[in-house]
Amino acid sequence: MTSGITLQALRRHRWAFLGPAATQTIAATVISGAIMAARSMDTAPLTKTQRHSLISPDVGAMNGVFIGSSVYMSILLVGVAMNLVISRQTRDIALLRAVGAMPSRIRRSVALQAAIVALPSSVLGYGLGTLAGDAWISALRSHGILPPQVTFHPDLPALPIVAGIELATSVLGSLVAAIRPARSRPARALTDSATGRPRIGGFRTLLGVLLLAGGVVLAGLISKLDAKNAGDAAFFVMLALCVGVGMLGPILLRAIVGIARPLTAALGGSGTATIAADNIAVLSRPLSGALVPLVLAIGFAIVKVSMHTTAAHLTGTADAATDVWLDYAGTGVYCVFAASAALNTLITVMAGRRRALAVTRLAGADRRRVLGIVGVEAAIVLGTALALATGVGMVTLAPMLHAQFHTWLPYMPLSYQLAGVLLAGVVVVGGMLVPAALLSRRRPIAVVMAVE
Incomplete structure (x- = not known):
């Protein structure tokens, strides 16, 4: 029976699993490479x-930090991706x-x-990792960091290591997501799936506050370290702050919506911005x-780039x-790893909204109005x-600079700031917006009937 339930879930939500699969493939590529x-x-x-010449810069130590950081990011981002997909099955689990x-x-x-x-x-990530690792070694040689004798060699034992990491993070993320729907009474679970259950529990809120507080305290401690050790420790400050932001994400998003609601209502004119604000609160x-991945990518870029530009x-x-x-290559x-995870997560969320977008059109909104609503949501x-x-970048960066x-x-030069905003916007x-445009091409009644 378990295998039948599993296959049915994979068929029913097959498009939703593409996001986690892509995130896991990229994670496996980075780690195996x-x-x-x-x-x-x-x-x-x-x-x-x-x-001995590899010690300055210490390529070996940097590669170790690179592997460790990639594993931590994989645990975080793959867990988040699987959590979202399993959370979409709340109604099915309740039934x-x-x-x-x-x-x-x-x-x-x-x-x-x-x-x-x-x-x-x-397996796919391991294959891509051989190409990525070869490209990395070639780039290090071309910049004079590695001597010509260093050549890339595929290493088959890396495959089970990567598979173990991916399997553990994926299963853990899915099990965490299934705790509440698996234990809830069916009537309560159906109500939660219908309303979106934006409320979060007290434990999650407390954990998020503790992570943010711990990140701030750790940021203060690294100001007493030397520049090299402070730079290595900054990544873990960033992870603590980003996970804390993720834990408190629903609260923070609703708070931002509450603050911006008067502005969005004034700018919306016909109510487009108001509807968008309401959607963000529900979602x-x-x-x-x-x-989590968006803040991680932007914040990490702020820290690394600002250290060099401020020094110069x-x-x-x-x-x-x-x-x-x-530094910029790492x-x-x-950033590409985290940004791809954010992109996959957003696409997964939008794929789950195809019926809601169709209902909005059936209620009288044309396609342009629907895309306008999604555009305000994206903003x-x-x-x-x-x-x-x-905020995360400044908390991490300020003690290091001091x-x-x-x-x-x-x-940071204005051109760098504008480039960062542009890339995040992309x-x-x-x-x-792009998935919404693709999803809204079909007739709304056909979408509603297909989803039902």
Whole structure:
């Protein structure tokens, strides 16, 4: 029976699983590429002098940090993606509970769903990781960081490591998402699925507050470290703050909507912005899953880029080109990883709204009005992500700047800021407005009948 439930869920929500599958594939690509690149460096036939030259910059240590950070990001982002997909099955789970399915059977079913998605994604990610690792080694050689003797070699033992990480994070994320619907009474679960259940529990709120407070405290502690150790520790400050933001995401989104509601009502004229604000309040829980990777990507970019631009602005001397390239290359990988997770999450949310968009059109709104509503929603999500990411970045960055340059304020050229806003906007628009445009091409009555 468990396998039948699992296959039915995969068929019914097949498009929703594409988002987690893509996120897991990218995670597997990053982790496997980093592992195989590190292995290739360790086994390269180098002399003592050549191997000693890798210490400045310390490529080996950086690769270790890269692997560790990638694993942490994979745990976070893959868990969030699977959590969202399983949460969409609340109504189905409630119906199964109503006909006698036990909570343990529900948990086994969602775990099997997660495993079915994770394993092929791991294999595909491993294949792409061989290409990514080869490109990384070639880039390091072309910049003079690695000697010509270092060549990339695929490492098959990396596959089970990556598969284990992906399987564990995927299954864990799905099981966490299934706790409440599997244990709730069917009537309560059906009510929650119908209303969207934007309310979050006290434990989640407390955990989010503790993570934010812990991130702030840790940020203060790293101001006493040297520049290198402070830079390494900053990533974990960022993770704590971003997870805290994700835990409190529904509350933060509804608070932003409450603050902006008078402005959106004034700007909406015909009520478009007001409807968008109401939609964001209702969808605050699933949309909070996109806030974590968005804030992580934007905040991490703010920290890394601002450290170099502030140093050049205050000292008048730019950092070594090799160090800047290494930092920006690693930052780019992290940001692409996180941005892809945010994009997949937003697409998954929008795919689940196809019936709601069709009903809006049946109620009298034309296609342009519907897209206008989604556009305002995207602006609210983007503004919230930028505000939160700026706060997270400043909390992480300010102590580091004060310890190294005796200043609390970073410097970033306006062109860099505009480029960051533009790239973040591309992710949000690509995840919300583009899917809405594609979903609204069909006749609304056909969409409603198909969903039913």
